[in-house]
Amino acid sequence: MKPPDYDDIVAAAKIVHQHLLPTPLIEWPALSEMLGCRYYLKHENHTPTTAFKVRGGINLVSRLTPEEKKRGIIGCTTGNHGQSLAYACRLFGVRCVLVVPKNNNPDKNAAMRSRGAELIEYGKDFDEAREHCETICRREGLRYVHSANEPDLIAGVGSLALEIFDQLPNPDAILVPVGLGSGICGTSLVAACRSPATEIIGVQSEVAPAVTLSWRQGRIVKTDTPTTFAEGLATRVPASLTLSIMRQYVRDMILVTDDELREAILLLLQVTHNLAEGAGAAATAAAFKIKHRLQGKTVVGILSGGNLDLRELAKLLSRQ
Numbered sequence: 001m002k003p004p005d006y007d008d009i010v011a012a013a014k015i016v017h018q019h020l021l022p023t024p025l026i027e028w029p030a031l032s033e034m035l036g037c038r039y040y041l042k043h044e045n046h047t048p049t050t051a052f053k054v055r056g057g058i059n060l061v062s063r064l065t066p067e068e069k070k071r072g073i074i075g076c077t078t079g080n081h082g083q084s085l086a087y088a089c090r091l092f093g094v095r096c097v098l099v100v101p102k103n104n105n106p107d108k109n110a111a112m113r114s115r116g117a118e119l120i121e122y123g124k125d126f127d128e129a130r131e132h133c134e135t136i137c138r139r140e141g142l143r144y145v146h147s148a149n150e151p152d153l154i155a156g157v158g159s160l161a162l163e164i165f166d167q168l169p170n171p172d173a174i175l176v177p178v179g180l181g182s183g184i185c186g187t188s189l190v191a192a193c194r195s196p197a198t199e200i201i202g203v204q205s206e207v208a209p210a211v212t213l214s215w216r217q218g219r220i221v222k223t224d225t226p227t228t229f230a231e232g233l234a235t236r237v238p239a240s241l242t243l244s245i246m247r248q249y250v251r252d253m254i255l256v257t258d259d260e261l262r263e264a265i266l267l268l269l270q271v272t273h274n275l276a277e278g279a280g281a282a283a284t285a286a287a288f289k290i291k292h293r294l295q296g297k298t299v300v301g302i303l304s305g306g307n308l309d310l311r312e313l314a315k316l317l318s319r320q
Helices: 006-016 029-035 054-062 066-071 080-092 106-114 126-140 151-157 159-167 182-194 210-217 240-249 258-272 279-289 310-318
Strands: 025-027 038-043 073-076 096-100 118-121 173-177 199-205 252-256 298-303
Touching (some): 006 054, 006 151, 006 159, 006 182, 025 159, 029 038, 029 258, 029 279, 038 279, 054 080, 054 159, 073 080, 073 126, 080 096, 080 106, 096 106, 096 126, 106 118, 118 126, 151 159, 151 182, 151 240, 159 182, 173 279, 182 240, 210 240, 210 252, 252 279, 279 298
Parallel strands (some): 038 298, 073 096, 096 118, 173 199, 173 298, 199 252
Antiparallel strands (some): 025 038
């Protein structure tokens, strides 16, 4: 499978921007003061699906062959990948079947159904759902859309990085949440061409570290079912394509605790009045964890999504 390159991302951005406006890149002075650096947030929570993945969905579905569009697609998701596919399939008139874990965020399930997706609930975690998804795909002949091993998805989400560098040409570091890595791969491919000195740093949960361990060891490392509340980070089996790109371009990987994610969600809500889901708060949580490394620098944190389970929000607010 050939990975995308910078030209693929530029081409994808032309398609993405036919349907989406660029999202805001905002420096928040209070966060900058607390961190001792110039800290910007890339607000991917301001897309129509409240998450960055919609960029990849639009690019991929637009490029399906007529025969694939006729057959329809199937994907496995905890929500944001699924919403992206459902949104794009509605745009282009394609059937969309999605498999989600049984305990999935009900708000994300409702959002996917509202966009016309057919949902199948199966398994205790993402990877059990994924295995069931692949079985259905073989049986029904749908076009399987993996949430990471898809060059057109990576190229599409890379459009967010083009927007960053168009506005802020030479940031010192960009912090990117990592589930399976489509976002960090798109970002690192753009950075390699536009600003090679920019450090691309991934962020995962301490209780969902499979991609980080694999990146560090240079081989596929599988972990047990993640217990993190941040479903966007909750993977236990890395993806081969994104891992290979990360090994080439990503400078560092940071692990954060669930408590650090929760603190970052509340801080972002208080300071920016933006609601971040667990994965969406990961970059900010990591910025505080490594603030000693960021002193005096210009840093971008990707606020990758705002689809927080309202039950989790209620728990967070009750702690105040």
